[in-house]
Amino acid sequence: xxxxxxYGSYLLVLVFVVLLNFWLPRxxxxxxxxxxTGGGEEGAVFLTEAQKAAMLEYYHLNDSLGSQFVQYLxxxxxxxxxxxxSHKAPVSEVIMDRVPWTLLIVGTASVxxxxxxxxxxxxxxxxxxxxxxxxLFITMLGISAIPEFLIGMxxxxxxxxxxxxxxxxxxxxxxxxxxxxxxxxxxxxxHAVLPALTLTIESVASMYLLMRNEAVRVRNEPYVEFxxxxxxxxxxxxxxxxxxxxxxxxxxxxxxxxxxxxxxxVLVETVFAYPGIGKLLQEAILGRxxxxxxxxxxxxxxxxxxxxxIADLIYPYLDPRIRTAGRGDRA
Amino acid sequence: MMRLSWSQxxxxxxxxxxxxxxxxxxxxxxxxxxxxxxxxxxxxxxSHWLGTNVIGQDIFSRLVHGARTTLFIGVMxxxxxxxxxxxxxxxAGYSKRLDPILNSLANMLLVLPSLLLILIxxxxxxxxxxxxxxxxxxxxxxxxxxxxxxxxxxLKEREFIKAAQLYQGKTGYILSRHxxxxxxxxxxxxxxxxxRDAIAMEAxxxxxxxxxxxxxxxxxxxxxxxxxxxxxxxxxxxxMIVPPAAAILLIxxxxxxxxxxxxxxxxFTAKLRRKASHAAAVNVVGTEDAxxxxxxxxxxxxxxxxxxxxxxxTVKQGGITSLxxxxxxxxxxxARAIYGLVPxxxxxxxxxxxxxxxxxxxxxxxxxxxxDAAYIFQDPRNSFxxxxxxxxxxxxxMKLQTTMEDKRAAAVAALVEVQLGEHVLTQYPHQLSxxxxxxxxxxxxxxxxxxxxxxxxPTGALDPIVKREVFDLLVRKVKEHRMALLLITHDLxxxxxxxxxxxxxxxxxxxxxEQQEQYLRQSKxxxxxxxx
Numbered sequence: 001x002x003x004x005x006x007y008g009s010y011l012l013v014l015v016f017v018v019l020l021n022f023w024l025p026r027x028x029x030x031x032x033x034x035x036x037t038g039g040g041e042e043g044a045v046f047l048t049e050a051q052k053a054a055m056l057e058y059y060h061l062n063d064s065l066g067s068q069f070v071q072y073l074x075x076x077x078x079x080x081x082x083x084x085x086s087h088k089a090p091v092s093e094v095i096m097d098r099v100p101w102t103l104l105i106v107g108t109a110s111v112x113x114x115x116x117x118x119x120x121x122x123x124x125x126x127x128x129x130x131x132x133x134x135x136l137f138i139t140m141l142g143i144s145a146i147p148e149f150l151i152g153m154x155x156x157x158x159x160x161x162x163x164x165x166x167x168x169x170x171x172x173x174x175x176x177x178x179x180x181x182x183x184x185x186x187x188x189x190x191h192a193v194l195p196a197l198t199l200t201i202e203s204v205a206s207m208y209l210l211m212r213n214e215a216v217r218v219r220n221e222p223y224v225e226f227x228x229x230x231x232x233x234x235x236x237x238x239x240x241x242x243x244x245x246x247x248x249x250x251x252x253x254x255x256x257x258x259x260x261x262x263x264x265x266v267l268v269e270t271v272f273a274y275p276g277i278g279k280l281l282q283e284a285i286l287g288r289x290x291x292x293x294x295x296x297x298x299x300x301x302x303x304x305x306x307x308x309x310i311a312d313l314i315y316p317y318l319d320p321r322i323r324t325a326g327r328g329d330r331a
Numbered sequence: 332m333m334r335l336s337w338s339q340x341x342x343x344x345x346x347x348x349x350x351x352x353x354x355x356x357x358x359x360x361x362x363x364x365x366x367x368x369x370x371x372x373x374x375x376x377x378s379h380w381l382g383t384n385v386i387g388q389d390i391f392s393r394l395v396h397g398a399r400t401t402l403f404i405g406v407m408x409x410x411x412x413x414x415x416x417x418x419x420x421x422x423a424g425y426s427k428r429l430d431p432i433l434n435s436l437a438n439m440l441l442v443l444p445s446l447l448l449i450l451i452x453x454x455x456x457x458x459x460x461x462x463x464x465x466x467x468x469x470x471x472x473x474x475x476x477x478x479x480x481x482x483x484x485x486l487k488e489r490e491f492i493k494a495a496q497l498y499q500g501k502t503g504y505i506l507s508r509h510x511x512x513x514x515x516x517x518x519x520x521x522x523x524x525x526x527r528d529a530i531a532m533e534a535x536x537x538x539x540x541x542x543x544x545x546x547x548x549x550x551x552x553x554x555x556x557x558x559x560x561x562x563x564x565x566x567x568x569x570x571m572i573v574p575p576a577a578a579i580l581l582i583x584x585x586x587x588x589x590x591x592x593x594x595x596x597x598x599f600t601a602k603l604r605r606k607a608s609h610a611a612a613v614n615v616v617g618t619e620d621a622x623x624x625x626x627x628x629x630x631x632x633x634x635x636x637x638x639x640x641x642x643x644x645t646v647k648q649g650g651i652t653s654l655x656x657x658x659x660x661x662x663x664x665x666a667r668a669i670y671g672l673v674p675x676x677x678x679x680x681x682x683x684x685x686x687x688x689x690x691x692x693x694x695x696x697x698x699x700x701x702x703d704a705a706y707i708f709q710d711p712r713n714s715f716x717x718x719x720x721x722x723x724x725x726x727x728x729m730k731l732q733t734t735m736e737d738k739r740a741a742a743v744a745a746l747v748e749v750q751l752g753e754h755v756l757t758q759y760p761h762q763l764s765x766x767x768x769x770x771x772x773x774x775x776x777x778x779x780x781x782x783x784x785x786x787x788x789p790t791g792a793l794d795p796i797v798k799r800e801v802f803d804l805l806v807r808k809v810k811e812h813r814m815a816l817l818l819i820t821h822d823l824x825x826x827x828x829x830x831x832x833x834x835x836x837x838x839x840x841x842x843x844x845e846q847q848e849q850y851l852r853q854s855k856x857x858x859x860x861x862x863x
Contacts, residue, residue, distance in 0.1 A: 009438050013443060
């Protein structure tokens, strides 16, 4: 009953984004027609008269709003968003080209930050209260406040500009002349290090804060003191009792953080000119490439909703209180 | 006013400095932030304190004017977001009709990461500072709105609100007079965090290139500098990137430090640094003295406050001693101190269990928990780990057996003693009733055959009929196994009924013999039917 309500709200979010995508540019003063034809002082993109006319025709901007909307909905169902203005290629193709790069850095950052963040959080809770815990906490609190792009910029200046250890931008060296697949692999890894590291640093801090606060709460639960009273060693208390109880309510939040990471990739990929969908989104925003924007926002929303769904589906398997009892009321 | 931690003080100072910079700075700089008068990429000098940028604008002037923009956007967006959070939170918490609508709207907005949501809106609205302020303000209220709603929902059940409603206080009056003061700290935190997020978000969006290219803000300065390759060819990044980056870094970190919510009070517990207990090979200590528990001049302090005044007593082997007193008399603290559950530095005096010192200078105590003594907590429901089977919680405490089969057999035997079946081992605590959990707890206390049992209100959480049964079972088992029992209770009749000795605590102090006589006599008048 509760769950179907949740799925309903996911559906609502999807509808909300779909509507926002369509109506927002049209309801605002000017709207897409103005954006496309206007140019003027804001004109970031230069278009010839013929292009403008073709675009108006292509996007049916001369039709009634109703038929435009029907057209738009049809496109969504079939995943056909039309041609990207700046790339002159079908939107779905343009996006699919870029998805693997984002998955590479977001995936790496997710795995690393979950591991490091959770362990650091546990360590901190174990040393709580105390100086080690306090300084680690303040450091992480500070890091979590800094915008991602600043961290990326700092890393870029030190490791790429000053030290020349790692490449400045891109995902691989263009026209790398080597037949050895290993060289190509190393090249790709070297390019991915800084963007993935930036995302990891930001995300470690937030994972740490989640885990530390939850673990400190669990550490004060009577059953942890009881475990200590039973003469169990402190390592096993942390690993068996605190970790499991603290991680359980966090599972959902942690999976959702991966969605945050993907949103954060827009900034990080911009800093490192990394050709993932984040950078693509930035280009689409600046180039007013509406079909591409629609496609990207829809894909990102679907990705986030999928993560939500996964979190909801696996949670009952992890919590025996929900798994075994039919009543499922938590004390 | 609340007291600030040192990290919060640093936050206050930094935010104050940056606000001063935004107010005073533009008066100090003679150049306009957008005029192009000087040469390009000049290093810092007397006329251009922070040098000039790629098109020859004065960076100091841009930095201080940018401070105004950034702080203005931050304050306005945080203000709108906070007002919305509070207003909608109060409404949803207070009005049954509006609650479902507001709550599901908040849930919807919370599904998407706020950066994604803001990107969607900002990329279509584009535009100036006010569009940004509205976007940030209107999309970031749900998180705290839900917190405020939850606290209103629980406050509403409290007596003084009910009383105000009974006297037909106007809804608006109740909201502003009775409820607002309670959510004050929440509102303060919300404003500071929103301020921080708005600044970070503004900087991020400007950096991506969203927003009015003509405004001067820190994020915009970074974008200007970063998008040109000249910045990195020379040392120009030192004055083009470092100042605005440092400014953003300082303000966001300062606000994060400032907004740190007070940590909830730590419980009065010993540090988690102990090796696992083991069954001691030789157990001949204690021959010199027949006492199972010796407490000598023990005093327990919590900070500067003395919880237990110096006290001495012993529990004879196989004897039952009850520690009686009202709640708040220090009896639970006393019991926890005896078992070594409070921090070492807060205990003075000597405590021995089975001849082992419980607190030793600079080395771990040789008293093996659960082997030399066991300790039963007040509420069995809170004592068992909720997501671990009863069986595993037995096995991890069992030290006499080494193989899994032996452990299982011994656990089953212990369960049979308290009339519980084998199937309990595979069950989780939530599947058992309170009475069954109490029995399981007694069985668990027996598994290592300790000589001493400390029981803190072992039946306090049970209903009256089950209480009696469990209590009798506990006493029977203690006698069967010839254990010494230290019982902590406020149930004087029960204590009188079973104990060899009774110790009455009042406000952390043991009553003298005459006082105790009088106390017991008074109680007997209160409960005449138990006088035997």
